[in-house]
Amino acid sequence: MQFESPALNIQHLKVADMKSSLSMLIVCMLFAFSQKAHAQTLRLVPTFESCSVYVQDTVLLPKQLNLQYRQADQTHWQAGHALVNSDNDAVPRTSLFYLKPETSYQVRVIDEQSKVIASNTFTTWSENQPIAKTVFLTAADFEKSGLHLTDSGTAKGWIRYVGDGQTIFDAGDQSNSAIHVDHAHYIILQNIILKGGKRHGIHLDHASNIIIRNCDISGYGRVGTHRPDRDGKYYDANNKAINWDSGINIDLSKRIVIEHNFIHDPRSTANSWFYSHPAGPNAIFLRTLGQIVIRHNNLIGSNQHRWNDVIEGYGNGKIDGGANCDSDIYGNYMTIANDDGIELDGGQCNVRFWGNQIQNTLCGISTAANVRGPSFIFNNLVANLGDERGATGSAVKNGGGTTYTHGISHFYHNTFYTRGSGIRAVGYGKDDNRSMFYGVSRNNLLVVSGNGIRDPHAPEQCDYDYDLFATPYNSAGAYTIARPMEQHGIKSKAQLRDPRHGDYRPATSSPANHAGIIIAGLTDVKNQSNKPTIGSFTATDSPSFPARKLPIQTDQQHLLITVTDTVGHAGVQKINIQTNGLTEPMRYTIQKNDAFGWLKVTPQNGTLKPGQSQALTVEVDKTELKETGMIPAAFIIKLQDGRSLPITVSVKHVSHSYTFKQLAKDCHGADYFTADTGQDQGIWFTATQDRKLGDRKLTLNLDIPQTGDYYLHLQVKCPEPGGHHDSAFLSLNNEPARQIGISPGDYWHWVTISGKSDAMRLEKGANRIELYPRESIWINQIVVNTMPLGLGQTPED
Structure with a gap:
């Protein structure tokens, strides 16, 4: 079955053989006209398991609209998610979720008196395509250059290119991509082990109706020269920073399916924010025309080959940027990057991101900016964030300000378990209010070291409630919102089963159990009770993630x-x-x-x-x-x-065992700071008003037994503003002092100080560490050892 959106299904009333009066004919004509108008008003854009809904005729619409849908062979109408619009597009729109592939549905929009305003039907995409021709690839197809595909199939007969799942097809770097799909359509690439491509593994160039399935893609992209003397990026022979080299590059293409692939080991790596904005390879790059499905892929970086963003999008501030519109990204495993797990930034018009797992990245999900909306971010797991330095940002970063923020981002039933912040206003653009965004949250489990939600603007489009706030340090969490919200929010210990070993389900005693609220068109579809559980998991779910239908x-x-x-x-x-x-x-x-x-x-x-x-x-x-x-x-x-x-x-x-431990109040220089008279015994580590470096510092003199990597851990408490900010300065062995980041949290917790990495290279013998204050924090204990800390751990663990 073709992927193209079906033509509007206009119902006609047959009048042949009717012996009726002229009035009956008029009635029939009016009925047919009404049905046609209903269908033309309601535009439906399906994928496999979702459908975008647009109520296009906005002139005479009543103020209250309700969406309903059902399978075509059923009688009961289900409530759909609320229709929304944006301040740059008046068309009411939303999405339908958890649908069945190759299934027909009926949709209608009714007013508050249950009068039908618009109706239409659609059929979701089929997972089985008719094959006109199968081409069995060999290594010889890639010997001289990459595979250049220009022939197209049709909706009634696709062209399928297959590998044997054993032979490695290596295109080297003689062409920009190992496989170039050039203005071609109705093509399947399947079971191919692919290496090479000067820039990309697979380049989808002005293509449509393409499936990339069960492929292994690696060894692509430019290497370049690392320039720490410049901005830390990697530069090519033309002295240009290397960026956007991708395993799969979607370039002005539409109706694309990327499923069950393993993308890994690009030739190069990305720099971290220690130098400048990361640049480097991606697993997937998005510059799309919409209707993109990316599902059930394993996108795995490494410390040697870190992604910039795992999935990166073109045009962060453009109305067609990122996945653009009518797209699904679900069931993916995304890990080890120096910036974001995914950039949804851009159009985000009925873009749905769900059932994914992100970890070992600086930030999880970027929505900065949502230029059109709505986007739906639900049932995801973001855990154990950290770039190559161990630095963390937030599970979701938002922003755009007045210039770029127009659409709403919806956050439902996510579980975030990490250092850093949860849903956070970060920023995009140049407005004074560049961190302003429109967000709606329900039923999120926010186990983070900083604020679960931080929104210093909270315009009227924002609405947060029924979320649970906790920390990974077994304490209640916090949020900072510009106006009163979270009337039903919970601040408590999360009480999860075994998060250290990847089991994020709530324990029997967890306050997350049955503490949420039903979200029309979403939560009730999953057959939860009238009090759904907060987070991505219920107590009886499988602990395996990302969300995939697996027999194991x-x-x-x-x-x-x-x-x-x-x-x-x-x-x-x-x-x-x-x-x-x-x-x-x-x-x-x-x-x-x-x-x-x-x-x-x-x-x-x-x-x-x-x-x-x-x-x-x-x-x-x-x-x-x-x-x-x-x-x-x-x-x-x-x-x-x-x-x-x-x-x-x-x-x-x-490499070896070593531990130096000291209370901050006993360090050389502690007399410059105010000691806590309570039982915590910390010191108030604060700078002079001009924040200039001077004598106000803590000094550690260490006798290191052997040359190697060491870690500086601080037990700290950070009051407001509590963002992930540079909170101190560090000088190592009389080197110029540099700013260091402190993970937020207005409670005692351990942080590891990072620079180029989270480790310090210390030589055998005498070493000196000097800490200067910048923004005021409490410090209680200081530990230098050879043991990195896991999330929620202390140096004694």
């Missing part, structure tokens, strides 16, 4: 492995695959990044049987692991039918 799950979703060089064996963990959802035997294979050669998972392949668990051994080979510190990684359990389950791995690699 594992007893751990996040493996924590500690490797110490002074111990004679490598770190080893066990994980069990549970197969209760299988109805017949199914083969599996382990996939992982080339950069994770030190990570061994055995057995690497085998057959899973219904009702029988399969144990995997996960081991770190110290002879191949060259970096130290907290190292993010992952591997994938790939099933023979193309579905997959990603497993997160965090390796703590310690």
